[in-house]
Amino acid sequence: MSLFFQVDQVTREFHPKISLGDKIASKLGARVETRSVKAVNNVSFQLEEGQTLGLVGESGCGKSTLGKLAAGILETSEGTVLLDQKPVMKDGKKTTTRIQTVFQDPFASLDPRMKVGEAVAEGPIANNLVSKADAIAYVKDWFARVGLDPDFTDRYPHQFSGGQRQRIAIARALAMQPDLLICDEPVASLDVSIQAQIINLFLQLRKDLNLTCLFISHDLSVVRHVSDRVAVMYLGKIVEEGETSAVFENPAHPYTKALLASVPKLVLDKDELVQFEAIEGEIPSPLSPPPGCYFAPRCPYVGEKCNQTNPPLETVGFERKAACFYIPADFEKANKQA
Amino acid sequence: MANTHSPLFRFWREFSENRLAVVALLIVLALMVLALFAPYIVPQNPYDLETLSLMDARRAPGFIGSGGYVHFLGTDPQGRDLLSAIFYGLRISIMIGIAAGCIALVLGTSVGIFAAYVGGKIENFLMRIVDLQLSFPAILLALVLVALLGQGKFQLIAALVAAQYAYFARTAYGAAKGERKKDYVEAALATPLSGFQVAFKHLLPNCMPPLIVVATVQIASAISLEATLSFLGLGLPVTEPAWHAHFKRISLHDERSLLDFGLSGRCSYYFDRGDQHCWRSNQRPV
Numbered sequence: 283m284s285l286f287f288q289v290d291q292v293t294r295e296f297h298p299k300i301s302l303g304d305k306i307a308s309k310l311g312a313r314v315e316t317r318s319v320k321a322v323n324n325v326s327f328q329l330e331e332g333q334t335l336g337l338v339g340e341s342g343c344g345k346s347t348l349g350k351l352a353a354g355i356l357e358t359s360e361g362t363v364l365l366d367q368k369p370v371m372k373d374g375k376k377t378t379t380r381i382q383t384v385f386q387d388p389f390a391s392l393d394p395r396m397k398v399g400e401a402v403a404e405g406p407i408a409n410n411l412v413s414k415a416d417a418i419a420y421v422k423d424w425f426a427r428v429g430l431d432p433d434f435t436d437r438y439p440h441q442f443s444g445g446q447r448q449r450i451a452i453a454r455a456l457a458m459q460p461d462l463l464i465c466d467e468p469v470a471s472l473d474v475s476i477q478a479q480i481i482n483l484f485l486q487l488r489k490d491l492n493l494t495c496l497f498i499s500h501d502l503s504v505v506r507h508v509s510d511r512v513a514v515m516y517l518g519k520i521v522e523e524g525e526t527s528a529v530f531e532n533p534a535h536p537y538t539k540a541l542l543a544s545v546p547k548l549v550l551d552k553d554e555l556v557q558f559e560a561i562e563g564e565i566p567s568p569l570s571p572p573p574g575c576y577f578a579p580r581c582p583y584v585g586e587k588c589n590q591t592n593p594p595l596e597t598v599g600f601e602r603k604a605a606c607f608y609i610p611a612d613f614e615k616a617n618k619q620a
Numbered sequence: 621m622a623n624t625h626s627p628l629f630r631f632w633r634e635f636s637e638n639r640l641a642v643v644a645l646l647i648v649l650a651l652m653v654l655a656l657f658a659p660y661i662v663p664q665n666p667y668d669l670e671t672l673s674l675m676d677a678r679r680a681p682g683f684i685g686s687g688g689y690v691h692f693l694g695t696d697p698q699g700r701d702l703l704s705a706i707f708y709g710l711r712i713s714i715m716i717g718i719a720a721g722c723i724a725l726v727l728g729t730s731v732g733i734f735a736a737y738v739g740g741k742i743e744n745f746l747m748r749i750v751d752l753q754l755s756f757p758a759i760l761l762a763l764v765l766v767a768l769l770g771q772g773k774f775q776l777i778a779a780l781v782a783a784q785y786a787y788f789a790r791t792a793y794g795a796a797k798g799e800r801k802k803d804y805v806e807a808a809l810a811t812p813l814s815g816f817q818v819a820f821k822h823l824l825p826n827c828m829p830p831l832i833v834v835a836t837v838q839i840a841s842a843i844s845l846e847a848t849l850s851f852l853g854l855g856l857p858v859t860e861p862a863w864h865a866h867f868k869r870i871s872l873h874d875e876r877s878l879l880d881f882g883l884s885g886r887c888s889y890y891f892d893r894g895d896q897h898c899w900r901s902n903q904r905p906v
Contacts, residue, residue, distance in 0.1 A: 353810055354812075355806060355810045375812070376809075376810065376812040379811070379812065382810070382811070383810050385803050385806075385807060386803075387803060390802055390803035390804065391806075391807045392804055392807075393804040393808070393822050393825075393826070394804075394826065395825040395826055395828075396821070396825070404808075404811070404813065405811035405813065408811070408813050408814070408817060409811070409812075454807070458811060
């Protein structure tokens with residue numbers, strides 16, 4: 283299969299904004315922060331058509347930044363994002379309408395002073411996907427498909443609940459007839475019952491429209507439910523990647539293992555108070571990451587090598603990649619059995 | 621459906637809750653009507669030399685002049701009816717004030733939103749110019765410009781616009797800078813929509829509330845500023861320059877302005893009152 287969507291060795295750095303005042307202050311001896319942050323550090327992944335890749339990680343690990351780079355909202359510092367071998371961004375401008383994004387917060391992602399019908403119609407009209415005359419019918423059709431009353435098009439966003447707004451945001455993205463949908467924590471700000479509705483809607487539409495998806499979330503159970511493959515991010519790098527069930531059942535990287543272990547479970551063994559295995563220590567500051575493996579300071583399996591060099595992302599099994607020198611023994615065992 | 625009434629009706633319902641605002645609106649409207657229909661209300665056109673008579677000069681209020689009508693506020697040294705002069709002056713004040721205010725609104729808002737949207741060096745350049753201008757008192761700037769451009773309606777409007785657009789630019793910039801970072805702007809840009817469309821269909825409507833407040837204050841202050849300039853002798857020439865030269869000792873111009881100044885001060889006060897209420901009720905999306 284040809285490469286549909288490819289993120290190729292992408293890095294995004296954020297530089298601190300140094301004002302004239304700061305410059306003068308630093309000349310006079312004041313300490314001004316000039317180090318830059320690599321929010322996304324040399325990340326590569328590929329997506330085949332129709333596939334859904336789940337991207338998980340702690341908050342602050344760069345998932346959203348990677349999502350924005352993939353969506354053509356942010357420019358890469360290094361590396362390229364390719365859709366059908368064509369770059370997604372050129373000279374700071376997005377070149378394609380085939381990638382659309384659903385944002386995390388439906389309260390912020392809809393213009394409060396624009397009628398929702400207009401908001402949905404705006405993109406398709408501006409990009410000549412639909413004529414102005416047909417726009418109303420087109421928008422109503424999309425409202426119906428995302429489970430909203432087509433008569434709601436004349437309302438303003440503040441007249442809707444969070445779940446309804448997220449449906450509108452989904453309609454807005456899908457009305458552009460994208461091939462790749464990037465969902466940046468689409469259910470994180472919704473109630474649990476609404477989350478289920480939105481996830482089901484998402485699954486339904488994905489099937490109907492044969493969408494390729496990049497699904498970003500910190501919620502492991504949601505990702506497990508919707509993705510074909512998962513990539514685990516830690517401090518700007520992908521540390522493990524593979525088929526969803528394989529990664530969840532048999533994690534290769536110590537971080538993935540720790541992340542899965544820290545999920546609270548509903549089934550308790552006894553009436554005892556259950557202690558969850560929290561990952562020890564804090565996520566290191568991205569301003570001064572550790573010299574070797576970024577996870578080394580928190581890793582229970584840490585070896586000498588880990589503190590000196592950063593392990594590359596290597597193939598460790600069937601369609602599995604992990605970035606670790608000392609892959610835990612139980613993974614090898616289980617992997618051989620499989 | 622909740623929206624059985626037109627937006628205008630709902631606006632009026634909220635607006636009319638505030639009695640003071642309604643009174644202020646009535647006063648503004650009354651002044652507007654007076655200004656608009658001045659020729660039909662007052663007995664004399666003070667700019668028409670034929671109707672003037674030196675016999676009527678410097679008369680006390682209540683004097684019945686050669687025209688056969690009562691001069692309620694008396695006459696000036698050239699025999700002009702002062703009441704008529706005030707009403708005619710009101711026309712000019714309101715027209716210039718609103719014209720200058722509106723042009724300054726459009727210009728300043730464009731500059732501010734453009735600066736906030738493009739960012740970087742252009743943003744700094746534009747906003748430093750605006751800052752520089754804000755550091756001068758508006759009246760000083762207007763005085764200098766009128767002195768440079770000369771007298772006349774358009775020159776006066778240009779001077780007022782130049783003195784006032786900076787306030788709009790600052791306000792629009794501040795609001796747009798805040799909105800620029802919000803998700804919906806990012807979503808619009810990621811669609812992708814053109815920068816022009818994002819700036820005018822998304823940023824502009826969301827910057828309107830503070831701009832409306834500034835507009836009410838600035839239109840009112842444009843009226844005052846015009847009156848001030850007139851009072852200082854830099855406003856409009858009363859009529860033809862030749863006329864000025866002929867009656868060199870005329871001070872009607874200044875008297876007109878003096879009274880006018882007081883009147884327009886009131887006028888601008890009511891403008892503020894009414895419109896600030898508009899802004900308050902506008903905060904709740906209609």
